[in-house]
Amino acid sequence: MTRRTLIGLALAAGALLVTSKVRAADTPPSHDQMVELLKQVDDRQRNNGDWRAGAYIEQKEKDKVDVVYETLYFRRSQDQKFMILFTKPKSSAGQGYLRIDQNLWFYDPSVGKWERRTERERIGGTNSRRSDFDESRLAEEYAPTFEGEEKLGSHTAFKLMLKGKPGLDLAFPMIRIWIDKDTHNVLKRQEYALSGRLLRTSYYPRWKKVFSESKHGEVWYPEEIRFYDEVEKANSTLILIRAVDLHPLEANLFTKAWLESKSR
Amino acid sequence: MSKFLVDLNIALRSLIQHSRRALFLGSAIGSVTALLILLVGLSTGIRETMIDTATTLSSGHLNVGGFYKVTAGQAAPVVTDYQRVLEVVKQSLPEMAFAVERGRGWAKIVSDTGSMQLGVTGIDIQQEPRFPSVLQISSGKLADLAEPGTILIFENQAEKLNVKVGDALTISAPTTRGSNNTIDVRVVAIARGIGLLSSWNSFVPMASLRALYQLNQTSTGVIQVMLRDQFVPRIPELAARLRIDLEKGGFRLLTPDPRAFWFKFQSVAREDWTGQKLDVTSWEDELSFMMWTLQALNGLSFILVVILIAIVIIGIMNTMWIAIRERTREIGTLRAIGMQRTGVLWMFLLESMLLGLFGTVAGAALGLAVATGLNALHIHVPISVQFFLMSDHLHLAVHPGAIIFAVVLITFITGIAAIYPALRAARLKPVTAMQHFG
Numbered sequence: 001m002t003r004r005t006l007i008g009l010a011l012a013a014g015a016l017l018v019t020s021k022v023r024a025a026d027t028p029p030s031h032d033q034m035v036e037l038l039k040q041v042d043d044r045q046r047n048n049g050d051w052r053a054g055a056y057i058e059q060k061e062k063d064k065v066d067v068v069y070e071t072l073y074f075r076r077s078q079d080q081k082f083m084i085l086f087t088k089p090k091s092s093a094g095q096g097y098l099r100i101d102q103n104l105w106f107y108d109p110s111v112g113k114w115e116r117r118t119e120r121e122r123i124g125g126t127n128s129r130r131s132d133f134d135e136s137r138l139a140e141e142y143a144p145t146f147e148g149e150e151k152l153g154s155h156t157a158f159k160l161m162l163k164g165k166p167g168l169d170l171a172f173p174m175i176r177i178w179i180d181k182d183t184h185n186v187l188k189r190q191e192y193a194l195s196g197r198l199l200r201t202s203y204y205p206r207w208k209k210v211f212s213e214s215k216h217g218e219v220w221y222p223e224e225i226r227f228y229d230e231v232e233k234a235n236s237t238l239i240l241i242r243a244v245d246l247h248p249l250e251a252n253l254f255t256k257a258w259l260e261s262k263s264r
Numbered sequence: 265m266s267k268f269l270v271d272l273n274i275a276l277r278s279l280i281q282h283s284r285r286a287l288f289l290g291s292a293i294g295s296v297t298a299l300l301i302l303l304v305g306l307s308t309g310i311r312e313t314m315i316d317t318a319t320t321l322s323s324g325h326l327n328v329g330g331f332y333k334v335t336a337g338q339a340a341p342v343v344t345d346y347q348r349v350l351e352v353v354k355q356s357l358p359e360m361a362f363a364v365e366r367g368r369g370w371a372k373i374v375s376d377t378g379s380m381q382l383g384v385t386g387i388d389i390q391q392e393p394r395f396p397s398v399l400q401i402s403s404g405k406l407a408d409l410a411e412p413g414t415i416l417i418f419e420n421q422a423e424k425l426n427v428k429v430g431d432a433l434t435i436s437a438p439t440t441r442g443s444n445n446t447i448d449v450r451v452v453a454i455a456r457g458i459g460l461l462s463s464w465n466s467f468v469p470m471a472s473l474r475a476l477y478q479l480n481q482t483s484t485g486v487i488q489v490m491l492r493d494q495f496v497p498r499i500p501e502l503a504a505r506l507r508i509d510l511e512k513g514g515f516r517l518l519t520p521d522p523r524a525f526w527f528k529f530q531s532v533a534r535e536d537w538t539g540q541k542l543d544v545t546s547w548e549d550e551l552s553f554m555m556w557t558l559q560a561l562n563g564l565s566f567i568l569v570v571i572l573i574a575i576v577i578i579g580i581m582n583t584m585w586i587a588i589r590e591r592t593r594e595i596g597t598l599r600a601i602g603m604q605r606t607g608v609l610w611m612f613l614l615e616s617m618l619l620g621l622f623g624t625v626a627g628a629a630l631g632l633a634v635a636t637g638l639n640a641l642h643i644h645v646p647i648s649v650q651f652f653l654m655s656d657h658l659h660l661a662v663h664p665g666a667i668i669f670a671v672v673l674i675t676f677i678t679g680i681a682a683i684y685p686a687l688r689a690a691r692l693k694p695v696t697a698m699q700h701f702g
Binding site: 113114115116117118119120121169173193194195196197199231232 | 376377426427428429430431432434436443444445446447448450451
């Protein structure tokens with residue numbers, strides 16, 4: 001890691017970490033209002049169609065060489081299909097994840113086998129989860145509790161504690177989330193285990209929008225996400241999302257055969 | 265009868281007359297008896313703890329497990345159509361107290377900081393009344409194990425995986441068809457370690473194990489049969505009967521192999537058959553990998569007891585020599601007034617056996633008191649000892665049978681030890697004996 005990158009990282013994290021005094025809302029929003037807020041957060045990121053983008057994933061681990069993955073990922077809103085294909089480095093090229101019928105499958109061309117994984121799976125061994133690349137479904141998956149308003153740098157944010165609804169396969173059962181009061185973009189998340197242990201802190205410093213024909217409106221996506229491992233403190237993951245394309249995808253794309261064909 | 269009472273009276277009076285010597289020898293005999301009782305109590309205590317813990321955690325008195333092979337090279341520890349198997353078991357074993365079904369698995373358990381390979385046992389906690397009595401839960405609630413997607417682990421595992429109650433774990437294992445499957449579980453209870461069995465075992469609800477291995481409701485891992493107490497010593501006979509009845513019921517059986525099921529994966533996978541084969545094992549088979557601890561303890565106890573008995577024999581013979589030397593004139597007088605040689609022999613034998621009886625009874629009382637005291641103290645044993653003991657405290661099981669055995673054995677040995685000196689005494693000529701000045 002270069003010195004410039006280090007300084008850049010420190011500045012970016014510092015800007016988000018600087019928290020001014022907590023200003024309690026005069027009247028806390030009702031449960032319905034909070035659910036409505038989550039629906040708005042979800043709706044801003046929903047495409048109502050197909051999605052294709054590239055993701056650059058950089059993983060930093062203590063006493064290890066930094067690893068960089070380049071991936072392509074695809075999703076289809078209507079049936080919640082999802083797929084990630086690793087394209088670089090060479091050792092990981094052809095590996096991929098496919099989500100069909102609520103099941104997440106991992107394919108490794110070196111052994112030619114499919115393995116069923118859960119939403120807790122660390123994508124490519126990094127600190128990212130499949131849901132980090134997917135459309136937001138907070139209102140559907142979590143029940144919110146209001147924790148006040150808080151300043152995150154220059155942004156004023158609603159701070160909510162979200163608890164996972166029972167019976168769902170979720171990457172994290174509890175999330176503390178900071179939602180920008182003005183834009184309703186997510187600024188920060190702290191993800192917890194049910195025991196209350198903080199597992200990961202996520203920052204969303206840059207949001208970008210694209211026009212979606214299928215939605216007939218704008219779709220917002222985080223152009224950059226930073227994950228800080230709270231268990232192994234020195235580990236972190238950076239995700240940069242590029243080349244978003246919302247044109248319809250091939251009908252047979254979300255199949256095991258398609259993913260297998262990419263490594264032949 | 266009256267003659268015997270007279271002899272007994274003489275022997276008793278003689279012991280009282282030589283009370284110092286009798287007390288000294290009686291104490292030695294008593295100490296050996298007490299030690300024998302304590303050693304047998306320790307060995308029996310360990311064995312009983314092992315049976316109790318093992319038959320609750322990982323085995324029944326008898327087990328009907330087996331392997332299912334989709335292809336010749338893959339073996340999964342699964343019993344298909346287990347209700348039909350259970351029917352045969354019920355008919356074959358009227359000695360059965362109850363039976364439970366358990367899932368068997370071996371999987372990779374992954375936490376946020378590490379991973380380890382562990383045995384995963386599927387359990388229906390509501391159907392297992394003895395389970396809570398064996399485990400000591402250090403955090404969480406055992407009852408929560410009734411919820412699907414939960415897990416019970418032991419303290420050493422929680423430490424290695426760096427998890428506490430409420431944290432999530434991912435379990436990954438190959439299904440019967442060879443493809444890897446994964447489930448997420450929440451730690452609901454962490455139990456104190458109970459030795460070897462807790463170092464490699466964990467428990468999940470049966471539904472979660474079925475989800476992991478993609479098993480249907482008619483399949484399970486093993487049927488664990490618990491027998492009524494009085495039938496436990498007859499396990500080999502009952503196992504043989506059950507094997508015959510299962511074969512008559514149309515089930516194929518593996519060749520009897522007295523090892524734990526997870527030792528058999530490779531040998532079963534090498535065999536050229538597919539489908540289901542059942543395996544009938546006893547708790548000793550399933551714990552064969554740790555029975556050596558008990559055998560080693562028994563061996564050590566045996567050597568100690570032999571050494572102690574040898575010391576007692578030498579002590580008795582020596583004391584009898586001294587007694588005969590001191591009482592040579594008395595022997596001569598008795599012979600002169602008409603006592604036969606057999607009478608002299610009998611007199612010394614009776615005296616020594618009476619001494620043995622008093623000594624062993626006192627020793628047995630002492631041994632029983634020490635064992636009861638040690639049990640009442642609940643002595644905590646070091647972790648390294650817990651590993652083999654499968655309990656966190658020392659337990660000595662002293663049964664009436666063991667006490668009677670110790671008393672009879674040591675008294676008998678005391679009598680045997682006195683034969684040669686008594687024979688020498690009986691051979692003395694009355695005239696020579698009466699002229700003796702000792």
